[in-house]
Amino acid sequence: MDEQRIKDAPPVEIQHHGVMALRCAGCGANLEVDPEVDHFTCGYCRTPQEVVRRGGIVLLKKLGDAISRVQRGTDKTAAELAIPRLEREILELESKRVRDLAAPVRVRDRTRLSNAVIAMVSGFAIFFFVMIAMASAGRHDGLLIYLVWVLWIGCFFGSIVGYICLRSLRHGDKAKAKAQRDKAINAECEREIAKIRDRLAQARAVADAH
Numbered sequence: 001m002d003e004q005r006i007k008d009a010p011p012v013e014i015q016h017h018g019v020m021a022l023r024c025a026g027c028g029a030n031l032e033v034d035p036e037v038d039h040f041t042c043g044y045c046r047t048p049q050e051v052v053r054r055g056g057i058v059l060l061k062k063l064g065d066a067i068s069r070v071q072r073g074t075d076k077t078a079a080e081l082a083i084p085r086l087e088r089e090i091l092e093l094e095s096k097r098v099r100d101l102a103a104p105v106r107v108r109d110r111t112r113l114s115n116a117v118i119a120m121v122s123g124f125a126i127f128f129f130v131m132i133a134m135a136s137a138g139r140h141d142g143l144l145i146y147l148v149w150v151l152w153i154g155c156f157f158g159s160i161v162g163y164i165c166l167r168s169l170r171h172g173d174k175a176k177a178k179a180q181r182d183k184a185i186n187a188e189c190e191r192e193i194a195k196i197r198d199r200l201a202q203a204r205a206v207a208d209a210h
Contacts, residue, residue: 025049025060039063079206086200090193097189101182107173110166117162120155127152 019032026047039050048063130148
């Protein structure tokens, strides 16, 4: 475009005192420009212009065109620099997600059931020593010894059943808490990655457009 304008430019008329006769790049008005001037504003249309000198040809060009080219070049450079940075941010978010998902999950303790299991274990030990004491004293039969036996067996099986229930419930609590936490982590990570991918797409579009 600029090369064609230079080829088609009319000869520059040199007026008295070396003033050049040029046509405004904005409104086409005839202007007298000092040879030492590089930039000025048209007095008719107020268009900022620069004086282009190339191969013995002199013409006027809108200053905004040059500014636009500089701006486009600046935008392209910024976009090219932003692309690898945004790609690194996506990788860092993915790495953070993996670390967060691998972190242990804390769940609340089931205090009542835990205390019940402890009580059963304690009762099992107490009744065991009571039976030993009664056997040492020669009391091998009678209602009391049978009652102690029943309580000891009850504490034994109660301890086992209570422990199994406690482990099962805590495992379920942990699985539920982990599922909720992982869902929140994934949702937050996807939102952040989506934002960065939008910016990355815009940066690539700017870099490819210029």
